[in-house]
Amino acid sequence: METKDVFALLTCVLLIASGGIYGIKFLRKGNFLLGLEWLIVAFSGSNLLIFLLTQSQISYGISFFCDAFSRGFGIPIVTVLGLMAVTHNYKPSKLKDAAIFAITFASTLVMIKSDFMAKPLPYFYVVMWFAYSAYLAYFIARLARAGERLHALGVTVAAISGLIVACIYDFYPIPGDDTKAIFLSIALVTWSYMMIQLYYAFFALERAKACAR
Template sequence: MRDVLFAAADIWMIAVGLICGVKFIRDHHNYLIGLEWIIMGVSGINFLIYGVTKAGPDSPAHHIAFFLDAFSRSIGFTLILVLGLLVLTHRYKPTTRVEVGAFALAAILGFLLSEFAEEIGTPGKVFFLITALATCGFLCFFAWRLAKVGERAHAAWVAGATALNVAVASIYDFWRIPGDDADHTRFYIFALFTWGLAMLVIYRAYAAFVAHNKRVDARLNPITTAPTPRIETA
């Protein structure tokens, strides 16, 4: 039963990551969040293969899983997510250099924090926790902004998903769920479900915020947003 729940939670995260990631890029031209969501989806695919095949610690899937996990926990699902949301909350327009630099930094830290995890030890785990909590703090601000513009339902969903993310980040390296097995299956079921929920909730809230910004822009610029009148000829 645990294996079934694990697979279901992982497939859930994969679907949300890939679908919403593509929509972020296609519909909103937000490559920061879009690519990170897709990376999360790809990470889920690799993790599913790793779990189903029972691959060992020397397998490529194991190394890829650790790298992608460190990639997202260090910069991807933290700094890159915040930069992507600043596009909405502060009308921030990241340059291509910033976008490429953010992903390059995530790749470098992902490699270092995964390949040298044992050597780094506790400081690396604390770093992951701090970045997660800092990001959750910004997500609380994002929820507040949503509520302020009248999107209270989306604000509540973001707040709830953020609370679950705090729980995941706090448990990840520091606490073992009672009754969990050696592979931490219960934890990963909870974590994968939470990450999938967070990605879906953030996407829906983002779309709602975009719609709000468009309404504001329409009120501020009625001439440019008004339809062009038809000119009838005799």
Template sequence: MKDLLFMLADLWMIFAGFYFGWLFIRRYHNYLLGLEWMVVATSGSNFLFWALLGEDEEGFLYDIAYFLDAFSRSIGITLILVLGLMRVTHRYRPSVKVEVGVFALAIIAGLYLQQFRAGELHVGPATFYVVVNVLTTLFLAYFVWRLWKIRAYGLAVFAGLATAAASAIAITYDFFPLPFDDEHRTIFYTAAMATWGTQLFVYFLAYRAVHNHNVATGREPSSHEPAVVRA
């Protein structure tokens, strides 16, 4: 049952990442969020293959898993997420150079953080992950407030809960391993992937709600019309 729940959580995250990432690109031309969602889905796909094949932590798939994990935890579901959501909160549309630059920064961060492998606590990187998560959470709290302001009360509550759960996962990730978990941290990763998949789903719905409100009030053109660019 524990392994089945792990697989279901991973499949949920993979589906949410690829499907809603594709919708971000197709409907809203938001490549920051669309591609980052797909990075998370790719990470989940790789993690699934790694688990099914039973590879150890010296294998190639684990190298990819650690890189993608560091990519998203450092820059992806932090800076890239904030810049992507600012499309509807501040009508900010970054230039292609900014979009390429922020993904390049995430790649550099992922490669650099490769040296800090799991198995022992690396206080510096672990603290960095928590700090950037806290800063991102502050913006997400503002995003939740924007949802509440447009009377999307249900989405505001769900987005707030998803954000709180993700913050708990981020703090627990390195500093507070579950004492009742197994050596592969199956319970933790099941909870983490279920939470991350839910984040991808809820944030898409929340983004859509704010976008539709902006269009309805004339603050933003529809997704098929030119948008205001602030580089």
């Protein structure tokens, strides 16, 4: 096993830990949208790790579905709605949370199974990530106005790096990275950082809003 493959495995563990720990933290704080999405990312990482170690096609299929969900709907829609709890006081009921996940899961299934989506799917992912990045720009501005400039900078790094990963995912393979181990490591570290940074930025903004009242 090459060094880059070992690093890819380690970044899988990092993704699992980040999504699991901070997903549970969000759930305990009452934000089920962000908590469950973070746990879905961790679950995807767990199955990816199993696939890399055992070549299990079942684990690959689960990871593939979860990855498609998060890229198409989980991050661009569910995460934005979850962050809107602090930017717009959007706090849906648990029933609405369940409906949001049910609709986005069903949409993901249609998206990956429909022949008409095969060609435009990579472009769809990028468009959705640009929409998510646009909201993050607003979120960053809110952090800056609240005096949380360090968190604003941290989310800016997460937004830019995440957008770069989204753009090169299907379009710009890294030279010499035939197994995608290098790209995988970069992507998983980026997503891990994003989940951790958004957790702390979310509650920093929440505290700043409370102090301003």
